[in-house]
Amino acid sequence: MSSERKQKAAHIRHLLETEGPLIGPKVSSKNRDRYAAAERFEAWDGTRDEARAIKEAAIADLPELIEQLRESVEANGGTVYVADDAADANRYVTELCEEQGAETLVKSKSMTTEELELNDALEAADVDTYETDLGEFVIQLADESPSHIVGPALHKSREEIADLLNATFEPDEPLETAEEMTRFARDYLGERIREADVGVTGANFVFAESGSMALVTNEGNARKCAVTPDTHVAVTGIEKILPSVDEFGPFVDLISKAATGQDISRYVSLFTPPTASPTLDFESDEPIDFGDPTAETDDPDGDRAFHLVLVDNGRTEMREDDQLRETLYCIRCGACSNSCANFQAVGGHGFGGETYSGGIATGWEAGVHGMESAGEFNDLCTGCSRCVDACPVKIDIPWINTVVRDRLNRDADPDTFDHLVDGLSPDEEPSGLALDKRLFGNFERLAKLGSATAPVSNWLADAGPVRAGMERFLGVDRRRDLPRFRRETLVDWFDDRGPRVSSDDADREAVLYPDAYTNYVLVDRGKAAVRALEALDVRVHVPRVRSSGRAPLSQGMISTAEDHAHHVYAGLAEHIDARRDVVVVEPSALAMFEREYERLLAPKSAERLADASYEVMEYVYGMLENGGSPDALATPPEAVAYHSHCQGRTLDLEPYTVAVLEACGATVRTSDVECCGMAGSFGYKEAYYELSMDVGEELADQFADEPVVAASGTSCQEQLDALLGGEVPHAVELIAP
């Protein structure tokens, strides 16, 4: 167990040193470019909704669409083959090559053929196969797997690529610059395309009504592969089918912006094969036989054959799976990889399975290769939710990761060390759940126990032998400071003290929600929140309510999280009935109320709680907007550097904190990293400690010279404490009188 963790840590450390530094800056810049492109395009959000609705409907109608597509492709003179699995698809393509006596084949980039490992099958069938996308070409020469679904060779430096080309081709003049290498590859691959007997492409979208397909590229190789050889084979997943070209619009507008931050890719091709474009025989000295360029309709070139291979390979089962179905809406843009702090740090060879990489890869791998492949990297999703805003089809990627984690937990072998945390934590989960997961998932119980026995629990937790044991059995990295539990909880403190604003004087009444961290550990920020609200004439209540379930949910313990959700709702419902607002300090708890409870509670209950809930600075902002005076609050330091929690960013909460601090007289500088790297329990885990610190470094660099740094999430506060030294407060502590 422990050696497995050590191995994982070593693999991650290796990638942090090698591929991460190459891939990180490239995907971060694509991520920034995506923000800019979305900003320029006014209809971004509405278009995402449209695209989402189109994909939902298309996947619902998939069996009918497949049949319709078959009919239209056949009517156009092409052939459709639906392959059940990889072997079936590979057999079809290799047999086709055999029938045609094909010796060479050129390919344009296609993740689906990577999934099938088509190249291996072609090689076994003695068909010389050339990847013509330059990134894929490099990967093919290096005999590696793609490290990113859009940029397969992003983990390679220019020097490495030059060495590879020079060693393989031994050109007279060694290649050095990107320009030289591109020219060389263009000429070399151009020749391969001209000679090729068969061209294989993927397809970004396929249209059932007309039998058309769309390809989105920058290099132009897909166009060449599709129209130069006599035979065009398109290999694509069944999920790519849309009803008709009428539904293409939103995707044209979204896909390139999401993928690379380009407003549109260089080439967006719509083919209705077999196309009318003449086939080209470069060995012939005869002029090309052109048809009539002004012909009113396409008259397919009689020499051209077209085969569409539609790959199932697990997709039908994904479609029937209520939790994994959403994965099929994915248009493979890679934005979830680019927006992910862990992906930026290690790349797709760390955050990826057999074929796919990045946040959505968990869904794809679970569906097409199985749970084992998904399990290899599923833990790298911290649930930070930054990809949720990035995804052009609004897939709830963290939820898919949570579901797969839950299923992996349930498949785990019963573990002999269960008793270690079992006593502490009777939960809703199966025995055999990894101990670290059970420990962190039951944080509330741990905190309750730790608080009841503080300060002894804190001394114990600091003791060397205890930390060694925790590391060995529970996977808690001993380099991490543990939370220090407070003997007096926030709820106890408030019970003794009582509210300070009378019902008669109150402008509003609110419940301050005591999440487990604010209640047991960071009690001061809870007290500050109470004082700030009271200064604005809010009558505050701090009831005893269970923790939100974020901790178990992030370990994939969905049943336990659901149990928390029911309790929390029961504990707050009456307050909501009494027209009290629910004010939340911890952004990850608010994100539960606003996002995940939708899946854990009855829809009406989830909606009521979400509607009543506010983040504390958002609430203060609202009070100030409605006539409250900043003079009632304390004066914050002149300059504040503020790091917003990832889930707070996804919920668009950052502007409220900034506005309140500014209203109180501070100038505010905000960080622009996606995540601090801590992400709840993630940074405590032995396997991930170094990755967590690596991700945090960028944030630490941004704030290194700032005298006052504030953060909104517990994890961010802890991580910044560790990185910067000293205590990093919650923003509300800066304005509480």
Added chain:
Amino acid sequence: MTVADDFLDALSALDVSHDRTTLADLEATLADAVDEPAVGVPLHVDADLPDAVATTFTPSELQDAATGVTPARLGIAEYGSVLIRSSAGGDEPVSLSPERHVAVLAAEDVVATGRDAVDWLADEVAAGRGSHVLATGASATADMGGLVEGVHGPNEVHVVLVEDDEEVGDE
């Protein structure tokens, strides 16, 4: 600003050069715009290609051509894209293979947005003309360790915008 002006702005942002001309001057404008040897597809507007542009050629002449001239059926102001129909006349290889692509576009065929273009495409597909490419700037890659233009497609794109005689006269 007309959509044609927006279109020309978008072209500049993409480093795509352009000429504005009239039907009467088109042939002369094209003669200046091509590098030889040049190949081309007969135009969709009522003008001839200059003599320097061959319309009958072998695959290897296509391969060696410096310029390919094709009609562009539509321009998209929002993106600076030109829409090339992949017809039997060879627009696809002629626009893709030579280093320089010269696209001839009638000003009245410029539409405002990508959505307009897709609506138009849907009608084309329904009318039995089902293959087109929206080309935006030169072909490009960043796969070799830096952004390079001119990969499998052209590294220079030039648009010749054909306006009505009066429109140009009014300016």
